[in-house]
Amino acid sequence: MTLDDVLTSLFPDGHEVRNDKGVLLGSATLRSGASMLVLGVADRTALGVDEALRLSGQVLKSIDRGQGPILVLVDSDSQRMSKRDELLGLNEFLSHLAKVLIHADLNGRPTIGLLYGHSAAGALLATGLATRVLVGLPGAAPAVMDLPSMAKVTKLSMDALEEKAKSTPVFAPGLSNLAQMGAVHLTWSNTISLADQLEALLADMPAVQDRRDVLGKERGGRLKAAEIAERVRDLALQAY
């Protein structure tokens, strides 16, 4: 789905979301009449220091003045790979964006990520993966690490990698793999109204607690993470 399709289907009553060089900023009104902060990255734009700071600024402003849930739309490249961005401390800008999203979510502004296109690496961490619920749309194509780069580093052929990818969701790109890991909570249908699906989700938001590891285990994608985290937690609690 294109950005326009997504926005139209999400907000049939209209929205004020502007796309400024790939940075999405604005708001929309839900059917309930409540308003929703909408932001994100579009057009497969790389997330660099400038983009990240604009997005985090928007969230902070909204925390002060607004209310209601926050929607983060994602169709990005990876983080911007450049000398300038790293020179200026890109890691701080990306984590700052993630931090304000997490803070909002923990303080009454539930966050939803909607992955409708591509995303990768640091950009995904700072946006979709920093929300409480990450939703995928069919056709979304996240890739933590693309296979050609991986072939280069592992010195395995693409064929060999693709063969291995059949038996495990743990490394290969793709929405279904991330869903199986527990990273993508649910995948919406693009044949029925996104507004309906959004409304249903908002009506039944999961608790604020991060349960992605449990989800990954239930879906058979990450069999050890939840158990290991729980064991360490128990040992640490027992120590004090």
Add this chain to the structure above:
Amino acid sequence: MTSWQNNRAARDARIAAGAGLAHGKIVESRDATRLLEAVIRPGDRVCLEGDNQKQADLLSRALLAVDLSRINDLHMVQSGVVLPEHLDLFDRGVAKRLDYAYSGPQSARIARMLFGGKIALGAVHTYLELFARYFIDLTPHVALIAAVSADREGNLFTGPNTEDTPTVVEATAFKDGVVIAQVNEIVDTVPRVDIPADRVHFIVKSDKPFFVEPLFTRDPSAITEGQILTAMLAIKGIYAPYGVQRLNHGIGFSTAAIELLLPTFGERLGLKGRIATHFALNPHPALIPAIESGWVRQIHSFGSEVGMEDYIRARSDVYFTGPDGSLRSNRAFCQTAGLYACDMFIGSTLQIDLQGNSSTITASRIAGFGGAPNMGADARGRRHPSEPWLRAGAESDPDGAALLRRGRKLVVQIGETFGDKNVPLFVEKLDAIELAEKLNLELAPIMIYGDDVTHIVTEEGVANLLLCRTAQEREQAIRGVAGYTDVGRRRDHSMVAQLRQRGVIRRPEDLGINPLDADRSLLAARSIKDLVRWSGGLYAPPSKFRNW
């Protein structure tokens, strides 16, 4: 009438042909290829200065671009075949025949080209050997050399990397050859005259400084516990008992470890002033802590090392420097010094066989010899005595008459029993022999002959071959320090035990060394940054070695 000055006339004609492109002696870099086309003749012997470090890279490119109908089938006579362009010359047909000494980074390609018949090989030489032939039967018609700066008359300043230049120019200029120099800059007055102007015929100003590779920098952070143990064995098992003061070190990590252990482990053994005081050695950064701790009295160098310029300048008591304060190196003299005035050579190699022959040639790489064989050989012309030399001579011939008995240079091979990718150091048959058979060479390319080797040091122990009396003892002594390689595992255990009792083989515990003490904390510097600190900020390592 017979003329006895044909060569001079030919030289003058060549210079006249090039003069049209020059203002005085100076030629623009864009005209470099035309200059070479004017001066060089097909079939000429050309020395394209490729030293161990310094490269006449602009002139290499210029030569590569010549019109093949004017210049072809050159006979290259140069010590280092190091740049890709050096071999491109043969691929293109500019050159046909090659006599050289060292081919480090091009070793794999040169092997392929030899097998493919692209190069007609004269011989692979040692440095001194090739230099000697410059004056007998391989005198260059044209020398293409590199210097830091020139004045307008053509006096050259070579900077710290003088290396081969004086030797090449001596042979060429005084036997009716043409000398063309590329320089980084043209100045009113050169800081010092390394090559006088009357030996230089053309100057080409390069757009960027000539290429120099930092070949002698070993990052202490890459030194392993195994190398430290081996270095401890060498210091306590060889340097100390023989009292080796005058020596040359190879460029591997094991000898770097020795250099970094002198101020710590060596100090604790009370060896300061008793060993390692005089070196024929490039300015190894790893030696800085020993120098700063007062171990080293004097060093003469083959070449320089990138980043060591200011340090050398500030430590002129130790290094050879010119009136301008910078290092003066000279490969021919330093090789001679290493051959005649040093009591020990210690270095590593890739393969050692059961006779102690060693080689850095593998089936697919022909790295050449460089200078190791000159230093790693007993100098039969040596006549001055010294304690280590006499003692080694006595060990090898205990029954000989003292006044007639030659001494022996200590030639030590040091290394770990397994090298990179677990490739064994010890082999039954050297790859060099296979190579010689395949290429129909009359002589296998042996780096150091077994009869010159006096000691082999590995992490398993020190083998003193001087004390071996039969070929069989020698073989078992080598097997006895060959660790878990096939050669090592096929040892005769009882014979090795006997050799150990006789002190032919000495294990760490025989030397009072606990392998568990071989810890990186023993290194006087554990990083390049530590070396900078030791130097008081004078050492400026090249960017690729930095982590700050």
Add this chain to the structure above:
Amino acid sequence: MEDFSFQHNVRARAGGTRQTAIVGVVASGNLEVLVERVLPDAECALDIKTAALGFGEVWRAVIGDFVERYSPGGLRFSINDGGARPDTVSLRLAQAVRLIAENGQ
């Protein structure tokens, strides 16, 4: 990857009271050795997983010499090897024995 297991009967129990120790890291040319005091005093066992293929005989020789020299009775060694050289293996094994021979937990 290639796996090897060795069992040896030894002269004496390894010294010290520590129950476990670990030395080294798994990296190219390096290895980790986990040692645990879990066997009867006259036995020792070594389990090896190595990234370098075809070195079974070398391992056998290295382990044989190690056991002969240190008599590590009661100890089980578990090794993850990133292709270390035999001398590095010998060193890590010796370090592991030294560490578990310390007194402590």
Add this chain to the structure above:
Amino acid sequence: MTAPFRDITPAERARSTSFYEASARTRLELLLDAGSFVEFIGPEQREISPHLNIFDLPEQFDDGIVVGHGRLDGAPVFVAAQEGRFMGGAFGEVHGAKLTGLLRAAREIGRIPVLILFDTGGVRLQEANAGELAIAEIMRAVMEARAAGVKVIGLIGGRSGCYGGGGLIAGCCSALAVSEPGRIAVSGPEVIETNRGVEEFDSRDRALVWRTMGGKHRRLLGAADVFAHDNVQDFREAALALLDLVGPFGLERLKAEQERLADRLRRYGACLDAVDIWTAEGIAHAETVPELPADQFIALADRIGRTSRDAR
């Protein structure tokens, strides 16, 4: 550990041990009060990565991270240390989950700080999806812990630096200490060069790498509050100092960070090189900064006075 060390005090040993060079275990042993460290899920539990065998790669018994608790000047702390030499210290499923669990416990207790000794290239390629998600979970857990009053201090000075998602986790911490060889960034030098060309970034120019991503630059930018000498004792002292300095987390921190980062973009957004930034910060002869000895550098950084205190 070895003969030369037997008769010296733990502090002397920590002072003479390079943080950069030490293993994760040695760092923890020397950072904490002597003998106080207790590991959670130690190597004897053999909780290895379930994914590396797919690639026929060797595993490590602790999956490259050591987590546990100990004491720092007598006070309890939780600690996690990555082993930068195993798979570049990269985050995999098990590796990440250990840190997540530690942070979750810290949040529940609420008063025991967490020290994270980063040494990582980021996501472990062979389990990229699990690693990426582990980092997301850790970032969330750090923020939840901080929201509950836990101080989370990052110490950066290992050979693999703090790259990729590691850089993002570091950005979530309450405060950071970094040493000169320490590096903090998202994209590694080789990754930038591969994607954008050598003209954009020459990964072999290590002076460039360090002045763009290295400890000194991060300290001068105010991204890290303490510059430590490269030894474990100095990192210990840095951790103690930071634990003293850090105040409670709240919305005003994030607003201050927004302003801090906006200010950075305004001031230095047009700079092409770190030297330009340092010059713009008012440092004379900025090109000599990489050569400054640590003590002089610390004095300089203190004088410039850029910090992220109360603004992260």
